[in-house]
Amino acid sequence: MxxxxxxxxxxxxxxxxxxxxxxxxxxxxxxxxxxxxxxxxxxxxxxxxxxxxxxxxxxxxxxxxxxxxxxxxxxxxxxxxxxxxxxxxxxxxxxxxxxxxxxxxxxxxxxxxxxxxxxxxxxxxxxxxxxxxxxxxAIGMGMTSALRSDVTVIANIGAEVTDVGVIAFGGLVTSHTALIGGSALDRAIVDLVRREYRVALSRSAAEAAKLEVGAVPPLGRRPVRQTEVNGRDIATGMPRSLVLTTVDVGRAIAGPVADIVDAIGAGVVGCSPEISGDLLSVGVTLTGGCARLPGLERLIHDRTGLPARLGDDTGxxxxxxxxxxxxxxxxxxxxxxxxxxxxxxxxxxxxxxx
Ligand SMILES: Nc1ncnc2c1ncn2[C@@H]1O[C@H](COP(=O)(O)OP(=O)(O)OP(=O)(O)O)[C@@H](O)[C@H]1O
Ligand SMILES: [Mg+2]
Missing domain, CATH: 3.30.420.40 (ATPase, nucleotide binding domain)
Known part of the structure; x- marks a missing residue:
């Protein structure tokens, strides 16, 4: 058989x-x-x-x-x-x-x-x-089933897509898909390094710097770390290495990070008053690789008023x-x-x- x-x-x-x-x-x-x-x-x-x-x-x-x-x-x-x-x-x-x-x-x-x-x-x-x-x-994290009536909000922040879904009574109540994610952060780092240091960086080097020292500003008590990246000097065409800090990366990614937070806000508007009322207590559960960016939960809370927590740190x-x-x-x-x-x-x- x-x-x-x-x-x-x-x-x-x-x-x-x-x-x-x-x-x-x-x-x-x-x-x-x-x-x-x-x-x-x-x-x-x-x-x-x-x-x-x-x-x-x-x-x-x-x-x-x-x-x-x-x-x-x-x-x-x-x-x-x-x-x-x-x-x-x-x-x-x-x-x-x-x-x-x-x-x-x-x-x-x-x-x-x-x-x-x-x-x-x-x-x-x-x-x-x-x-x-x-x-x-939501199912993967064991947070929902057809039998459960409580509301769950998932924001999956991947490389190119932020997908927000409000789930209640076993179904998708509302959802919003925005074409923004971790890759936009990498592009923003490439742009900043080109503009301010006159160095062309590969996307993978920018991503490595993001993973190494990236954090959402303001840093609060988070330590400022630094990492060395290698690229090509735009003026001379020669290889060049430079040091990027958490502050540089934070400055670069602030714009796309704000877009991600806006997408999460857009995902929860339009729910019925009953569900909206529940959202303040249940908050948003973050999944996807880019959700691991340090400081993102706090920014989401500050901007949307919804508590956010990382639900899955494996992807x-x-x-x-x-x-x-x-x-x-x-x-x-x-x-x-x-x-x-x-x-x-x-x-x-x-x-x-x-
Ligand atoms: N610790 C981390 N901090 C910040 N970003 C991270 C971290 N780990 C992974 N990422 C980013 O998460 C993204 C990949 O996430 P994920 O694997 O969920 O995407 P994907 O499923 O391939 O893309 P999509 O769902 O958008 O189609 C990449 O941009 C990566 O740089
Ligand atoms: Mg994905």
Missing amino acids: WDFAGRDTAIDMGSSTVRMHLKDRGVVCREPSLLARCRRTGRILALGVPAQKMAGRNPDVTLVRPVREGAPTETDAAEYMMRALVRRHHRRHYTARPRLVVTVPSGLTPVHYRALRFSAYQAGARRLTLLPTPIAA DAAVLGAAEVLRSTRSQEPPARDTSQNPQLMTTLPDLEY
Whole structure:
């Protein structure tokens, strides 16, 4: 007998990281969502970390990012990535036709919805469920189920998308998707260094500086730290290193950080007075990589009046939630020859069986 359950697969196709969870094996992959494509032949040469290493170093290679702004914009590349990961991690790879749950931004456009459906079925999905990220993250953290009536607010701050969802009675009450996230912070650091130090910095160097010393101003009692970054002097073209401090990085990222906080505010307006009243006590739970930026919770509280707390410091909440949905909907298996290829968009929670 085929072990269908063994092929249940949850995927969080992030703009910067793709995560995959397999039943019984846990999170098997956290790879940069990047492909390296040969300029001459068009062949894909590498995926994930090896592709990242080729970035800007191998002149024969162009880097392809299959997922932008949380959605598969390069359909062929997204399909390749899904298929490659499914084959790599499923042991019986030639016959693997998994039941897939894929997390998506809650504001997924119809065009991206069709692109994702196409990519997933081409990559071999037997059945596809799309799960909005705020719901996935809430389930992943064990904060919600169809049976619970309390309100949960999730703000998932990723690399390119901030996705805010208000969840009550097992469904998404309101949601807001803003195209802002950690990558905008990296770009702002690159801009500041170019403007003030006349040095061209790579995005990855800017991101490393953000992770090393980044914090949201005002710093309060937070220590001022410093880090050395290497780039290219714009005037001479020669390599140059310089020191960036927490203050420099804080100054650079203040603008995009304010946009993230605005997006969170926009995500909770429009709730009914009953739910709005609850929000002051339940606050906002932050997930996604950029939520780990020190000082962000305090700024959200100061600007929106809502208490904020970091709910997930691994970044895995969404993919774990998607895996939980697979586990709990196992009994609703469609007929073996279900070829309808109509994905299910789940905006209300399944009755999770704990
Ligand atoms: N400790 C940290 N402090 C600040 N930013 C961080 C930290 N760790 C990760 N990040 C940032 O979080 C972002 C990646 O987060 P995440 O993995 O949630 O994104 P993603 O799911 O790939 O993207 P998206 O959900 O927007 O499509 C990157 O911009 C990264 O620099
Ligand atoms: Mg994400």
